[in-house]
Amino acid sequence: MNIEVVVFGVSFVVALGSSIAMLFAKNAVHVALFLVAAQVALALTFLLQGAYFIAAVQIIVYAGAIMVLFLFVVMLLGVDRREALIEPLSGQRTIAVGLGALLAAEIVYVAVKGTEFVIGGRGEDALVTINEDPGNVKALARALFSDYLLPFEATSVLLVVAIVGVMVLARRMGHEGFLRETTEDEGSEGAETDAEVPA
């Protein structure tokens, strides 16, 4: 048996298992950690696909930075809070299970049916050649800075929008007491500069 198949099998099971565990964990920290596990397993499958750069980004940015942000907020909101398991709308969960299963069945069916012809058409050796010359990272970089230059720049605008947005939302209103100390300091500075103006 091919070693790749073993690695893929393991990561498949880990990814699927920890995603299912996400649904049943009651503690928000556990949910986040299960997602990290799933993401690391997915990074492995990316490696098997020859997508080395994406695999690295997946671990560094996604499982690393983004999930740390999540954990930070979960801690900030209080770890010990457990989610109520009372159904607000009776049958909501049953409907959700049904919808989820239906969607899964549909996508699997069409994906399997639909890809039969596609795979036949193209060789799997193409991947090997692109990863030997020019190599995965170089190939990605070339695509990113030539054909996909505009989306790349658009992403920068998107990130600026997000930064401005977060600033607006997370800023405290002046009358909230939290930043009282600093505002008082600023206030006295302001008074001083006011006094200096006539002089």
Added chain:
Amino acid sequence: MPITYLLILSSMLFSIGVYGVLARQNAVLILLSIELMLNAVNINLVAFSAMFGAEGVAGQVFALFIIAVAAAEVGVGLAIVILIFRNRSNVDVDEMSLMKW
């Protein structure tokens, strides 16, 4: 490795994410389920990209963009969560009922 297994994995994770979004009540947990769905899409893109070989770089480039967008979305989403938490000290979506049908 046949692409079929990857597509099955992807659709399973996506559906688990959909279920999580519909069944969870805590906004942070809903957001985590949405992240799982984004990951499922990334599997699809990387798998298709490998399938197409040299012409398929677009798939990996797109996966990169999705990760960047996910970061931006998570930032804004958690900011909204914190804004609400400051006022009512919980972020259960079902308790948000100031507005009714």
Added chain:
Amino acid sequence: MDFVAPKIALSGIAPEIALAATALLVLLADAFIGDRPRTLRPEHGSARPGSGILGNRWHLPLLSLIGFGAAVYLALDAWDRVDATGATTQFSGMIAVDGFSVFVKITLAVFGALTILLGHEYLVRRDLEEGEFFALVLFSVAGMMLMASSADLIVTFLALETFSIALYVLVGYQRSRLDGQEAAMKYFLLGAFSSTFFLLGIALVFGATGSTNLYGEGGITSFLATTPAADLSLLVLGAGLLIVGLGFKVAAVPFHMWTPDAYQGAPSPVTGFMAAGSKLAGFAALLRLLDVVLFPLRWDWRPLVIGIAVVTMIVGSILAVVQDDIKRMLAYSSIAHAGFVFTAVIATNDRGISGALFYLATYGLTIVGAFAIVAVLGGPEERRTRVNDFRGLFAAHPLLAGILTLLMLSLAGVPITSGFVAKLVVFGAAVEAGYTWVVVVGAIASAIAAFFYLRILVVMYMVDAEVAEEPKAVMGPLSIGVIGLSAAATLVLGLFWSPLIELAEKATFFAGP
């Protein structure tokens, strides 16, 4: 394999660049010129020094308006070039420069400018910070414009996220309002949820065709031209998911759940902007995708879209009738209007495309005015937005009541208003394509919808002895200007519609493969 630098031509995205640059300038000017609003100043409680009706920070809206002016100028410039040389794509096929995108961009710039005018007065009265508001409006219009001209699904997705994230924040902009926070949360969660469906759709389209590009070599258009129809099931599923993702943005049933909450909780100028701009951008992407690129697949996607159109028209109209809050009512009415535009989408002919553009332009101008009136009557936290709060409006503000009447009649589709002409155009297109029964459903939905518009009018003109509190309009020159402009546009386009329709007809040529 050497690196080949891409050919860069900026004319196609010049309006977007102008808006993004203006947004950055506004943020800089906000930081260094003038006073901060009270909420950010230490000595809170005192009125802002020297704040007149326009505030002492008029340079920010002025700068934003200049940005929109520049965007319109640059878009018109592109139109001239398109007229001379024909539609093209730029940036390695990422951007389509065609009449369609130019028309949408100019319309979006007008909506954005009206939002700035309205937002300025709204924010000054509530002493909220303005710089970020204007910057976010500018950024989101830039995103919407990019969406209208994108010729690659990656760009479409990034543009969609850019304006969506800006809108999530704008909905919750008045942070002290609890319903605003709730609205932002619901809009965000459902928006992010629907984005993942859109993404999965793109991934499946990519898997089916090997490309995300709409027109270029090996793109989706050329793939469709060369592949036998039996092999397209994956592409059809992907297209269905794309329709779901965009259906959310244009508030089509069954993806409309966020609409009433977001519309009610958002500051009214933002609500007007969402109703006008978000719908136009979403439909621009839908029209390009369905009526042009996926035109060969129309027999596959049309049943789905017809279903959405019918359900949207009926559910929107019926649920609007039972609403008690005028902002929620207008939200459901906007859902119904999305259904009417869908009837033009399923027509898949040039008349349908130009009709949809005309409809969205006139609807946007009307709805911005309607929400402006809600804003001036709603009070500082917009608590007075129930239908009964409009009781006796005619006695208190006859002119305002008259204008609101005109706008409501236009939304209902009564003759001599722009809404009537618009409905006529989209229904005409659907009949021409042979979908008469859909138009009949639409007509029934319009009749139901007329109920709730009339209900507002009745309440408004009722002379009632038991008026608890007379409606009180708090408005300055900017609000009056926007309301007047909206009313004038509604009336003038209802009487002399042909120039705008001719422009919309000119906008039906697309960049080709």
